[in-house]
Amino acid sequence: MTISNAPELIDNDQVVATGFRCLKLIVNHYIDKLSQDNFITILNAIHKYASNDGENINNNLTAVGMFQNIADYTAKLT
Numbered sequence: 001m002t003i004s005n006a007p008e009l010i011d012n013d014q015v016v017a018t019g020f021r022c023l024k025l026i027v028n029h030y031i032d033k034l035s036q037d038n039f040i041t042i043l044n045a046i047h048k049y050a051s052n053d054g055e056n057i058n059n060n061l062t063a064v065g066m067f068q069n070i071a072d073y074t075a076k077l078t
Contacts (some may be wrong), residue, residue, distance in 0.1 A: 020049055020059055027066045031073055045069070 023045055026034075034042060050063035 004023065020062075024062065024066065027069055031070065055063075 023042070024043060028045070031039075031042070046063050046066045049059050049068065052060060
């Protein structure tokens with residue numbers, strides 16, 4: 001299992017929350033170190049947390065903020 005699967009495969013809220021914190025850490029500090037394949041995996045994981053049917057609105061909104069951070073990062077690359 002990976003953090004990108006946590007929101008849909010796990011019923012344990014603590015595991016999902018830990019996966020989300022790991023995702024935030026990667027986006028905030030290590031996004032520039034990811035390979036292209038891992039970058040796409042991170043985008044998919046963020047999407048899953050952002051569209052998690054409103055079960056945790058704070059995570060949904062934070063995930064949308066992660067998309068903004070990634071957009072800012074990629075804009076700087078060009």
